[in-house]
Amino acid sequence: MKGIRLKKGQVIDLPVRRLGINGEGIGFYQKQVVFVEGAIPGETVRTRIAEVYSKYVRGKILQLKKASPHRVKAPCPVFRECGGCQLQHINYPKQLELKRELVVETFSRYTGRKDIPIQETIGMETPWNYRNKAQLPLKNLDSRLVMGLYAAGSHRLIDVGNCGVQHPLTNQILETTRKVLEEMSVPVYHEKKHRGTIRYLATRIGLTTGEAQLILISRTSHLPYEAEVVRRLRERLPQVVSIVVNVNPQRTSRVFGEKTRVLWGEEKMKEKLGSLTFALSAPAFFQLNPVQTVKLYDEVKRLAGLTGRETLVDAYCGSGTIGLWLAHKVKQVRGMDTVPEAIEDARENARINGIENVTYDVGAAENLLPDWLDQGFRPDVVVADPPRTGLGKAFMEALIRIQVPRFVYVSCNPSTLAKDCNRLIQSGYRVEAVVPVDMFPQTSQVECCTLLVHESSSREG
Missing domain, CATH: 2.40.50.1070 (OB fold (Dihydrolipoamide Acetyltransferase, E2P))
Structure with missing residues (x-):
């Protein structure tokens, strides 16, 4: 295979440089990328090459030549077999540090910039037994x-x-x-x-x-x-x-x-x-870590910079959690989602909580926001929490067209987040802050709350 000289079964000593998006250790051997499950940045591992691909190889640890001081014994007896958690062998403060480094590296790779303001990861006091x-x-x-x-x-x-x-x-x-x-x-x-x-x-x-x-x-x-x-x-x-x-x-x-x-x-x-009550049907989406969800939504509120006068769009709204969390700080919320049951839940949740300045529509953000723009509606703030695939093309084009003063982007995928931010940066937006939030301790996943402000806006970020 062109570019890859390592062979299956070959044994090498590999310095591990960084963490991969799936929790693997990543090192470079003679400029060839090597992924090693269970390796920690800063370690040197003796590795047997197990799989060879066109642009990278995967190896398995034979021996820890130099172990990380952050390595701990994973408490779960099926940690290696299950695959549900990837970072149990790393102490929690280091997990938070590595997740921030992952976001920094991802933004650098996809935007070509090293000046993106990425804050420290917001962690949990007790990072176990959190999934609801x-x-x-x-x-x-x-x-x-x-x-x-x-x-x-x-x-x-x-x-x-x-x-x-x-x-x-x-x-x-x-x-x-x-x-x-x-x-x-x-x-x-x-x-x-x-x-x-x-x-x-x-x-x-x-x-x-x-x-x-x-x-x-x-x-x-x-x-x-x-x-x-x-x-x-x-x-x-x-x-x-x-x-x-x-x-x-x-x-x-x-x-x-x-x-x-x-x-x-x-x-x-x-x-x-917080003070809001949500009625949840069986298929309805709801955040899996309510303790961290409060912290995440408070970051959304902080970055949105709300004064009570704004109109706000809650794109990909699900059961309405983010928009309802912000409703008391804005003049009006408009939300949308493609799942009719989710919109029914959002409307019911607004009724349960006595919130009247919200409206919800069934449809894709990619379609509804351009329609609203054509009707003369101009939001002051847009909040989006899309699937892992990121923002739809039409939705992105609408953001570029509207030049919204403040766009708060909640993402569970640093790669699509950075790619989308790069497109918006090229179209007149600047990234004011990226806040990683650890919604899933012991796993490689990291959520980010990002504020983008359009350069044409006269409002201060």
């Missing part, structure tokens, strides 16, 4: 019903047991449900044969309300022994206020289907962020 939602596949293995996560790049199910990043209540609800299904011999889904019933178990809990919702994701709309399963679940899980079945009959890797039916209790559960 879990969804795990089921499988029959050796006459036992196993629940867990698939090992990276495979369909080998790893029993994750009492997961350390999940809230203990989510672990309890899912394990209790697994036992009930096993007791009742409810058939689970067989992927190759496309038979059986239960595909996944999912649960979401309200950290402030104490409410919980249980979702049985099934190939079929009706479950075997449905009434008895529900009776046993109610008896053993008093925290659960909603038991629903979500139907996904397709041959697909997608978890949720389009239809949901309430088996018992409420259609929605409630959770609070």
Whole structure:
């Protein structure tokens, strides 16, 4: 392969320079890029080359020639097998430092600039047991019903047991449900044969309300022994206020289907962020780390620089969380999302909280914002929290056309964030601040809250 001289099976000593987007250590051997899972920047590792590609190679650690002082023993017994967490072997202060360095390096690579103001990563006081939602596949293995996560790049199910990043209540609800299904011999889904019933178990809990919702994701709309399963679940899980079945009959890797039916209790559960209450349906998106979500949204509020006179667009609004968080600081909020159920949730959440200066529309931000511009609407602030793929082309063009005074961009993907920011920089925007927020400790993921201000704006940033 052109440019790559390393061979599979070759052993090298590699100084590790930085962290990769997926948590691997990255080093350079004779100018060739080498990714090594489990290696930490600052270490020197003896590595065997395992995979060779056109532009890089992957290696496996044979020996730590020089270990990092930040290396710790990962507390999870299936840390290496599961793949859900990538950084448990690094102490938490160093995780925060490395995540900021990852953002700095990513912006430098995609913008060619080293003057982007990137702040320190906002971390958690207790970086464990933070996830309020879990969804795990089921499988029959050796006459036992196993629940867990698939090992990276495979369909080998790893029993994750009492997961350390999940809230203990989510672990309890899912394990209790697994036992009930096993007791009742409810058939689970067989992927190759496309038979059986239960595909996944999912649960979401309200950290402030104490409410919980249980979702049985099934190939079929009706479950075997449905009434008895529900009776046993109610008896053993008093925290659960909603038991629903979500139907996904397709041959697909997608978890949720389009239809949901309430088996018992409420259609929605409630959770609070600060003083706001949110009603959440089973498929609705809600941040997985409510403690850090408050910090993230407070950063959005701070960077938006609101005075109470602004009109604000909440693009990719989901169930309305960001716009409702900011509503008391602006004149008007307009939100949009492509998922009709999310817009219904957003409208209901506004009603629950008595917030009247918000409107929500079903549609893509890429389409609605240009339409609103054509109708003469000019927002003072735009907030966007798009999917990992980043901002849509038409939405980006609308931002360039509108020259919005302040654009606050919330992103879970530093690469698409930096690429999008580079395009906006070339079109008259400047990056005033990038604030990394650690929404998922022990993993390689990092969220960023970024403020861009248009150069033509007379307002001060």
